[in-house]
Structures are given as C-alpha cells and as structure tokens.
Amino acid sequence: AKIGVSMAKFDDNFLTVLRNGMIAQAKGMSGVELQVEDAQNDVAKQLDQIKNFAASGVDAIIVNPVDTSATQAMSDAAAAAKIPLVYVNRQPVNVDTLPDNQAFVASNEADSGTLETKEVCRLFKEAGKKEANVYVIMGELSNQAAVQRTKDIEEVIATPDCSFIKIIDKQTSNWDRDQAQNLMTNWLSTGKKFDGVIANNDESAIGAIQAMKAANIDMKTVVVGGVDATQDALVAMQAGDLKVTVFQDAAGQGAGALDAALKLSKGEKVERKVYVPFQLVTPANIDKFLKKN
Amino acid sequence: MTDIVLKTENLTKRYGGVHALEGANFELRKGEHVAIMGDNGAGKSTFVRQITAVEQRTSGQVWFDGKEVNFTGPIEAREAGIETVFQNLALADDLDVPSNLFLGREKVLFNLGPFSILDRKYMRKATEAALVRTAVKIPNLSNTIRHMSGGQRQCVAIARTATFASKLIIMDEPTAALGVQETAQVENIIRTLKDNGEPLILISHNMRQVFDLCDRIVVFRRGRIVANLRKENTDGQDIVSYITGAKTGEAELAA
Amino acid sequence: MTDIVLKTENLTKRYGGVHALEGANFELRKGEHVAIMGDNGAGKSTFVRQITAVEQRTSGQVWFDGKEVNFTGPIEAREAGIETVFQNLALADDLDVPSNLFLGREKVLFNLGPFSILDRKYMRKATEAALVRTAVKIPNLSNTIRHMSGGQRQCVAIARTATFASKLIIMDEPTAALGVQETAQVENIIRTLKDNGEPLILISHNMRQVFDLCDRIVVFRRGRIVANLRKENTDGQDIVSYITGAKTGEAELAA
Amino acid sequence: MAQTSHGVGGVSYDAKKRTWPAEFNVFLALVILVVIFELIGRVFLGDSFLFNTRSDVAGLFNEARLQIIILQVSIVGIIAIGVTQVIITGGIDLSSGSIVGATAMIAMSFAQVATVNGNPNPKAMFLAQGWTDLPVMVPLLVAVGCGLLAGLVNGALIAYTRIPPFIATLGMMVTARGIAKWWSKGQPISFPTESFAAIGKGLMPVIIFLSLAVLFQLIMTYTRYGKHCYAIGSNEDAARMSGIKIANHKILVYVIAGILAALAAVVLSSKNLTAQAGMGVMYELDAIAMAVIGGVSLSGGRGSIVGTVIGSLIFGVIISGFTFLRLDAYYQEMVKGVIIVGAVVLDQWRQRMRALRA
C-alpha cells in the first residue's frame, strides 16, 4: 500500500522521532511504501500536499497537522478523493465530525504544560518556598502548542495551591536555544531575584540553563522546567540542571497512526480516537526514558 | 520689466564645500536666445539644475514668467512651461523611443486616471515625425534607448523638447554628441524657435554655433558670471579671454 | 605588413535585426593617427566595441600587433596594449577621482594578491599631475565621480588613457563635452602622442579637429566604411559628402 | 540580407529577424521541466506525470495533477502579480507574506459563524459583539482595507522618506507579523461562513489568480500606469525629470501590491477554512522568485506579468513533480534549489546565445 505522510515540519526534534517511529514500523512490513512530505509549518502547503497525494493516487494519508483548526479543509479534500485520512499527534478541531474513513492518534496538548508546572510548583513547596518568582520562556507565538502550554502554566499558577508563584516576565524564544540563551542573559542583566524558569520546550530550558551557568548561578538554587524529554534535556537532567520535563510517546504515536491508516485503506474499522498520554519525567524516573526519544 | 521671461538674483549653490554657483544674476527677455559658455566645471549645468529645480538652491531668487517661483521639483518647472534638454539627457534606458519621447505626458485614448489607455499608434507616428526634424537615423524605434548610440540618444532628448509647446527652452550642450548633419538640423530647429519668438538658453562649448544662433553670450567662470555680452559687441577671441580668466571683472552689462 | 598595428577584415556586428557594422576592412600603421567620422548611428562606436572585445563580433577577423587576436573581453584587449576612452566613459560613479584613474591597475605598496595594500598617496599625486595636462579644474579630488560635471568626467577618462603606456590608443569622441581650453589641451596631448609615434584612432564629429590631428580619415555610413582618404587628398566638403551619402562607393584607397 | 527596412533613416534593419519575447525562454524552461518529469516517470516508475494512466477515471490527462499544479501556486501567484509590479518599478516587497498573515487573521474574524455543530463557535473573535454570520462583503472589505493600509504605509515611507524599499518593507514584514500574532494572541481563527468559504473552494483560487494576471498584464502593457512603472524602474531620475509624479506612482504600486496580498490572504484563509498568525511565512520570497524566474529584472524596468505566471507554473510543476516521483523529502529542498537556479540559468544562457548569434 502507498501511504502519503505530511509532517508539520522536519526540523523539529520531537516530530522527527514520531516520523522515524512510523518509518521504522513501515520498514518491518512488506508492501508498505511511505511518501513523507515536509509541510514546513505552512497550513496551505499541507493542504496542497494532500491534494498532490490524491493526484498520485495513494491508498491512505497521514497528516501531522500544522494547525489543528485547519483540518476541516483537509478532511474535505481527502473525503472528496475518497482516500482514508489519519491525523497524528495533534487533535483536529473537527474530531467529532470526522467521516468514517478518518481517524486520529494524538495526545492532549493541554496536559504537557500542566504536568510541568504542577511539578515545578511541587518542587518549590518541597524546598519550603513561601514565595517564588519565575520567568516564562514561550515558544513561537503563532504556534498553538506554545500558546496552549503558556496558558497551562498560567492556569496552574492561578490555582490556590500554587498561587505563591509569581511570573516576573514572559517572553518568546521562538523554540530556539540561542534566543533563549540571549533572553535569559538579558533577564540576568536586570539583576532581579528569581527562583525558576518555566519553558515551553526543552531547547529553551537548556538555553536558559547555559546562560545561567555562564553567569555562575548555582543551578541547585533554581528550578528549570521544560517539555519534550529530548536527549539533550535528559542529559541536563542527569547533570542536575534541568528539574522537570514531560515525555510524549512520539514513536508510539507514529506507529499507531500508520497502523490505523493501513487498516482504513483495507476498509477495516478502527478506533476513532486514540489518546497517548503525556508522562512526567523527573530525576526519579529518568532511567525509564533514556532510550526512548 | 514685463518682457522679462526669466530672472535670477544672487542664485547660489554649494555642494558641501564646493561653491559651484555663486550669486548669479541673470535675465532673459521674450524671444531672446542667450548662450552660456564657460570651462568644464564652471557651474553652467548647476545653474540649469537650480532653475529647473532638479536640485534645491542654497540661496537666491528666481522669477519666471512674471512671478517669483519656488519650484519644489522638475515637474513644477515643466508644468510652468520650462522644457529642458539636460546634459545627462534624462532618458529611461529600458523603454523604446516613443515611450521616451512622450515620457510623463503620454497621449491617451480614454482618460481613466492612472489607468488611462495609451494611444500607441499616435505616439509612434508623432515620434517618427519629430525625429525626422533632427535628421537622426534610428533603424528600429522599438529598440530600447539602452541600445542607441550616443548621438541617437541625444536626438531623442532634443526631439522631445522640441515637440511640446513651452515658454522657455533650455538646452545643455545639445549637439555635443551629434554628427555634422544632425548638428545642422538641430541648429535649424533652434532657428525656427527663434523665428517663432520662443526664448532659449543654450549651453555650448562651440564658438561658431553660439555666434550663429544666439543674441547674447553669458560667460561662467568658477561658479560666477564674469561676462554678459551682446553678440555684436564681442568676438570669439574676447569670449575666450573671459573663459580663461585673461579678462575679468563683472563685465559691462549688455542691454 | 610588419608595420601594421591593427587590421580588421570583414568585421561585422548585428544586434538582432540591426546591421550595425557590415564587413569593415580597416588598417592602422605604426605611428599613424586615423580619424573615424560618420553620422550618428553609423556604427563607429560599434566598431570600437568589437576591436576592444566589449562585445563579441558576429563575424570577421582582427589582427593586432602582428597576430590574429580573439579577445574574450576588454581585459584581454587592454592587457594586449589597447587603451580606450569609451563614449560612455566607463567610470565608477561612487569612487573618487584617483580611484577611477587607477581603476583596475592600482599602485600597491606590498603585493599580497587581492589584498595588496594600496599606495593612496602616490595615486593622488599622479592623478593631480595627469589632470593638469588636460587643464580641467576639479575642486575636490575626493568627491565621487557622480558629482562631477560632464566635462570633468570626460577629462578623467582621457587622463586615465594618457597616463598608461600602450601600443594603441582609441578615443571615442573624447572632446565632445569639453570646453575650449580643455579641448585645446587634449589636442595637445594627442599631438604629443603623435610625436612619440604612438598610433591612435580618433572618433570625432569635429571637422577642424580631425584635419588638425589626423593623417587619414575613414568615413562610416550605415554600418559600412564608405571612404578612406589621406588628409592631403581631401577636404571638409568632400568628407561631408561621403558622410551624407552624396558621394558613395568603396572609395579610392589611400596608402 | 533579404528584406530590410530603414526605420527613421540610418543603418539597415532586417525586420524579419524578430526577437523572441523574453517570456519564451521561461516557457521553454517550463516545458523542459515537464518533459523531464514525464520521462523519469515513464522510465523509472512506469507511470505518467501528466497523462491519465488510471482505469477508474476518464480523460486523456491526469486532471487532478493539472489542477493541483496551478492550484497550489495560485495564492502565492496572486501575491507575485503585485510583487512583479513593485520590482518593475525598481523596488522590492518583503512584506507580502506578513500582510497575508495579518490580513487573514483580521478578515477572518469578521467572517465567522456564530454556532458550530450547535455550540457557540469556540474560535469566534467578536461573538460578544454579535459580529458573526456577517455578509461576505464585510470581511472582503476589511481585507482590502488592511492591504490598502499596509501598502499605503510601505509606499508613503518609500516615496516620502526615500528609505530603500528593502528596509521599508522589511519593517512592515516584522510589524505585520507582530500584528498577526497579537490579533488573537496566537490563537487560530476558524469556522468561516459558507459564503466566505466559497471564495477559496475548488478551482476558485485558480480563476481568481488568472483573471487578476490577465487584468494586470493588460494594465502593464496598455496603460499609462504600466508605462510609468517601467519608466521609473528603468531610470528614476529621468522619470522624475520628465515630470512623472514618482511619489504618487510608487504609493499606488505598493497599495496595489498590498491589496493583492490581502486578496491572497482571503483566498488562502477561505481555502483552508482557518486563519493563523503563521500564514504566509516566506511567501514573499517565493513570490519574488516566481517573478525573477519569469524574467523580471531585480534592477527594475524589465519583466511582465505573463512571465511571472509562467514562473509560478514552474514552481507548481516542481512541487507536484517531486511528489509524483516520490522523492525523499530530504532531497526535495536540495533539488528545488537547484531547479530554481537551473531555470534562470537556462534563461540567461539562451539570452546570451541569442545575443551572440544575432
């Protein structure tokens, strides 16, 4: 079977693992041919890719949506071409009205920022802090995961349980380690006292850690949290610099999506929704994740 | 005073430390053809650029057609009725000959503001007619100006100026690149203008031409007007001595 | 045959449908000064551009300095010893005068390949000396060429050509924009070249100049050489009739 | 020498020796590209790029492919029509991609429905104000207004302060992207009305693109506006001295480019049934590349809309061809760069050959 895959972007650490999970799965099966395209984070390009797949007559399409609210047009396009479609990793907005031969395999993005911030909050309490000041490093402002995770952080901090945490400032690093490093150095130049940094992703957290280390800040005194559980992040955690990150089973999602697509292409029924939960990673359970991403 | 077409008082232009034009007092009367001569870098073109407002003058005043004028750009000068052949010709290299001739005042079929439809046939015909008067040969009018010879370019610029009615024509070295025949034709055009009573300022290095065509000769030297002589009261030798500085002094005013 | 510096056979250039140059046969001997005349658009500059390889010829052959040459660009022509004042002058507008004079052959203090250190003092001095010979006045040598008057630009281009030793000098209308004094000076420069036995091709529309300075006159018309006359065997009237086409026919060859 | 004419006197001119329009070269590059894909397909995949090899559908051509080739470049193509005019006047417009983003966000928020599947629209911006289910003219006018405003700012900056177009539009690029992100604080805006959604449905984008292209090709060729674009791009000083009102003209050009970008935003968000702040990123570069591949000179004064349309088709063929060949995505970008360069090299090479042979 020929399967067309459109990924939101290629140069994203997490999505790369997801994609590789899918490719590894396909290699193990005979007669499965994957055609993976890079939508370069462009909704319109993604829609065009689906139409290009249709023109090439693939048997099923897997989409890792750039934008979960842009999926209606994609569903329509695939339905018009009578080709099964599986969304992966990001929950499409039209999830309740998906046609019969469409499905999705995704995680609930709202969990990641919540898990991260709750753990940061717990660590502060454990350290006996009555008041904690934090900086928030956001991802790309036009990206939903960034918007969602930032919202999660704010919601957790708004709960009475964690309301002793104050956000000094929140700025964007565009997911980028270098920008995060520069941003953190700029913050350090203001001389404000702070107790932690909550970042939207691990790369930004690592950038902040590097800036703090360059400024000779004792990493035991600050709590830094990220999301993704990348290899670099896990190493930073082993070194005691990063305190919290959140794992998402990328490879598992990829493989699951491929499974669903193959079944749909054969006309079989599949579960409409598959949720793969996020998992909190701390020094306590890090060993479980070392080989995963 | 009423027959004075153009008058400048104390017209001055400096480029940084370069004093290109210093206190020029100049008058041009109705129907008069005046020549401006002077060394290279004497300030002749600078004088023209101030009058036509291609540049903004440092100080001084200009009267044109009876009133003081402060043009903010060459468009205004042109709209007021000053047609100029600039030394650098001011042609659009990528356009063909008719487009250049009618640049900025295209003939249109319907007026739809900026989106007016051009009357291309008419412009082509008119261009051919205008070029015939200069005797220049241009093998293909649809070639771009970029691909024209030096003289061809100059003839296009002259034809453009001669095609449209105006109150004052200024030509900055119009025949510099022209051949023998073309020069003769352009001189004929200038004579026709004279007969029609149209005033003209001619900048030229060609003594014969100046004496043939003009009533009065103004000499620039180092940014200053050093002589202002009626043709009858002077000769080539005299002019040269003003140009080189052998004779000096704010010269006797001709009437 | 050994005293022939430059020879072309059947040199032809077409631009699309424009036959700008058709089968030009031309010879130049050691120490000879030859003038090229002709109407605007007759193909004079085109002829120069083919010899100096600014453009690639459509057909024909060129011999220079005893051997057949096929320059692929103006650099090669220059390296072979042909110095040219082009009609469009070929100056870099944003550079100052000394930089333009030494463009492409800067004097260096240490040779470090492309990163050689320039000898700026020397170049400035040499520029002043070279410009004095043309009598042009330039108030500030550090101003960019963009801000020079037409004649000043032309003088810089001429000074550049006259400063460097060469086997053949070509000047395309070198005095077109020059004043009376400057023209006289440049003519002196050309006479000095004659005295030194350096061969020269001069394109000019100025009959007096041509008869003053050159040994032989070649007339172009509509892309063809229509006359090739020793100065002694002709006069201005005769030349004009060739230019205008009143006289025609592959003219009697001068020796 | 055959038949010669003499123009206005002068040297012989062989009128039969017509010069090909510059667009021909580009068209040739397009054809070569299609043939290459077709050949590779036949030889290595046993499949046809353009022709129909499936039994379940009728017709000579693979219509789905023909459609997507042009459909996928229609939106950037609309932008490229404006960008072409800007470049012909000697300018450049880096802001079009961001204008698309900002306009899509703003216009879409006036095109939303009140209820989705019986629930209140979760993404509606102006639900509280009751600005939902508005007639399609409202978002359209809002979009045109946005494009006009952005173009006006670009044009006025360039015309009056004389800063380089690169900087003025770079500033607009950054600012408009900021506005796009700020408008809904990064949230996408979705669920448009039926009538709004109709604008980008099916082949509508193609129809809009081609109609605009024809319109502006005519304008560039036959009107004073077009003539002045070329004149200004060719020699701005000369145009100024000839009395062309440079400032007014430039403002008009950038306003047109802005409005076209805004129209592209409408089509784009309608086609995708959503607007998001990241829309249109890098579109400006693609649009410029389409124009340049189509023979528009970046130094101004030369080029045509027709050329740009052909340039956009080259893009479309590249993208569809890659998917057709099932080329690994990693190689696609590398090869795409090579093909863009190759198309222009071919064009240059043919022009030089012609000049030499002439």
Added chain:
Amino acid sequence: MAQTSHGVGGVSYDAKKRTWPAEFNVFLALVILVVIFELIGRVFLGDSFLFNTRSDVAGLFNEARLQIIILQVSIVGIIAIGVTQVIITGGIDLSSGSIVGATAMIAMSFAQVATVNGNPNPKAMFLAQGWTDLPVMVPLLVAVGCGLLAGLVNGALIAYTRIPPFIATLGMMVTARGIAKWWSKGQPISFPTESFAAIGKGLMPVIIFLSLAVLFQLIMTYTRYGKHCYAIGSNEDAARMSGIKIANHKILVYVIAGILAALAAVVLSSKNLTAQAGMGVMYELDAIAMAVIGGVSLSGGRGSIVGTVIGSLIFGVIISGFTFLRLDAYYQEMVKGVIIVGAVVLDQWRQRMRALRA
C-alpha cells in the same frame, strides 16, 4: 568664504566644510535609541538601562547589559560582515542563514565527544567510525570547507552564468537548508568537546566578531580587494572595461561571505553546545538589515563595515531594551519593525538636511 582651496584649479572649494562620514548618522540613531530606553526606564520603571543601580555589584555601568547587547548580535554580526561586502559589490546573499544551519550540523558532527555521563553519546554521528573527541581543528576546517564550498558555488553561479545574485543565493538558501535537515535526518547534534565548546564561551563571540570587523574594515579601506568591491558595485560595466577581473573578484567575495557564515555557525553551535537543522533561519535578513541600517546601499558601491557594526548594535539595543522594559512579547515585533524603519528614516533625513544646508 574663509579659507578656500582650489583642488586642481577651478571653482572655489571651502576645505573647512568637511562632510561628516555617513556612519555618523547611524551612530546618532544608536545614541538616540539608547537615550530613549534610558529615559523610559528612569521615568516609568525607576531603573536605568545602561547604568548600574545595584548595590551588590561594583562599577558605573550595568556590565551584564553592555555585554549582552553586543553578545546577542555577534553571531549575526559575523555574517553581516560578509553580507556587507557582498552588497557593496552590488550583490545580495540570501543563503547565509542556511549556510549557518548546514555548516553547524556538519561541523558539529566532527566535534562530538564519545561518552556523556558515562554512557556513549546518544547523538554522536560518527560513533561507529570512532570519529569522536577529535582535535578542534577538524570541525573548524570542516566548517571553513563548507563555507568555502557554498560561497564558491554562489560566486561561480553569479560570475559565470550571470544569473542575479538574488536567485543564485535563494537557490543556495533552499538547498543548504535541505542539506541541514538531511544530514542527520532532522535530529539535533549535541555534546561537543571541551575545546570546541570554548570557541563560543563567554565573550569569545564578541571578540571574534569585533576582530573580524576591524580586519575587514581595514581590508575594505586599504587594499585593492576593497577598492574593487566598491568599483564593481558602483558600475560593473565600467569596472569590467577598466580591466578588473569581475568573475574572480565576485567569487572571492562570495567565498569570503560563505566562510564568515561558516565561522558564525561554529560560534553559534559552540555557544549553544548543539547544532540543529533550523539554526540560522532568517539570519540572512537580519544581517542584511544590519548592513542597510548601517548605511550600506543596496544598489552597491556605498557602505562600510563600521556602519554595519553600528547597525548591529542598534539591533542589540532594541532586543535588550525590550526585555528591559518588559514589553509584552506580542508588541515587541510590531515595535521592532517600526524602530528598524525609524533608524533608516532618521539617517536619510539627516543626509537630506545636510545636502540642503550644504
């Protein structure tokens, strides 16, 4: 009229009336910007932008801020040095950001350690081949090689096929980004050796940036290379007719730009202890903007490295100023665009004033 000189004869020249170097304007814009931030800070935040208001550290200035202002632009600044030379010759380089990405990936894979925290390096590219813990010269030479190659391709395309630099480098931009993604199939490459990590540590990027800037400012002013850059940018035809070897020179310029981009990649990946395929995205635009803000003319022939350095500082001040003012991230981009344009407008305005007053 005071003291006048007559140059080589001719009209009066008032030698005392010196024209300010163009860089002065840009510097003024920088100072104004700093003053604005200082004032806003004092009035609204009760804090100082540049001066030290803390009791726990010594010194007049807020040294941390002074450092980060320049540190954060050093890497793009290194690129801008090369881009400035390219623009002065009348070209443009859109590929530098992608060259950074590709070079960082490739060079970093030769700079990895074998073991991290006792485990084998999970990200090592050449663990199997045993190419780990190599001396720092290896990744450095690999980087220079990458930059040289990319520059050579750019330069050769532009010099020999005569395609516009915009297209040649756009092609390289797309291709090099493709290579960056393909090299490790999208995976980041991390954990470099100590010696490699030292290159980007602390203020090293600043030192490298400023040394390169001084070096190339001298080269542009005092050597034949510099003179020819200006000549080609000013009038390429004239330069060609004057016997400058245009092709060779252009290739050299693009090679230098490529190598500088590669050095920036080394510094960047060393500073961040990682290389990622997305590194350097949009750096080319920032670098070009720095140059143009610094007074480099996009039509070629004018500008200087000093100007570009000041332009880069304007960028640095903007970024730090925003964080200092704790400006909402959503507004930052909007304001940044406005400031970029404002800096250039100020420059233009002063130049025009000067021309009028002269």
